[in-house]
Amino acid sequence: MACPPETPISGVSPFLLTEERAYRQWRETKLAGRFLGPERLMVPVGDPEHLSEAERTALLERVSRCNMVFYRCTDGGRTMDRGQVRRFAAALGLVRLDNNLCSEEDGVSELRVSPDGPQAEYIPYTDRPLSWHCDGYYNPPHRRIRAMLLHCVSDAPEGGENAYMDHELLYIRLRDENPAWIEALSHPRAFTIPPNVVNGETLRAAQSGPVFSVDPASGRLHMRYTARLRNIRWREDGPTRAAAARIRELLGGDDNPDILRYRLRPGEGVVCNNVLHARTGFTDDVGGGHQRLIYRARYLDRIAGT
């Protein structure tokens, strides 16, 4: 397999604004390796629990280029249970699961419409559209979500398409347009998520942090972002506000060639280094027993070797 595009030959971080040469070199390789459209990012896998070397290489090669890969279970159209999802992910180096308030005990969440109970408070558990974000934007730095997996058990009769954008491509757009935006978005208090308080009990403290940071564990670019407008405080600073507005514009337009749109079908899924993603609304057929169900697993690890 070729050297991943994110590895600068010089060994100098391309994500430092002072390292223009390393950035140019990394940028060129990154742009040359991208795929425009989801088709070439789809890898058929026979038995996801026992990947062949060729399947594993095909999956990792796409993640190296684009930070994400789609897979399709082809063995008789089989899908996976939660244990199989965990073992499939482990073969790609994803082991340390992040448990959140709504995940099952094994750390894998079942995303489906939950009309009552505490989950109903959270948009992923409704049929409403989900705006652009990276997972875990409210997590403290020691619980940084570096990768996540979505596996489709059943799709909705209508809607439920996801959109994805490699956060490194967004970084390139912003840095090329105005490096001062990168500086503003790298500030340790670029935005703050207020605490999550339910019935007077603080379930999660307020969390400030940068949008872009270099992950100390890997030297790779990490993005922390949500497009939500409520329950978020952006830093009161001209470049920060302008950069946030530009991100919304780039993600909101229909003419951004780096946005991949794909509607997962049963037995299909996506594994990614926590790229930007969003979801359209959908309509279940509850009476007909046809409801969207997605398994979601979030990891503190990055995908192996990427």
Ligand SMILES: [Fe+2]
């Ligand atoms: Fe998400």
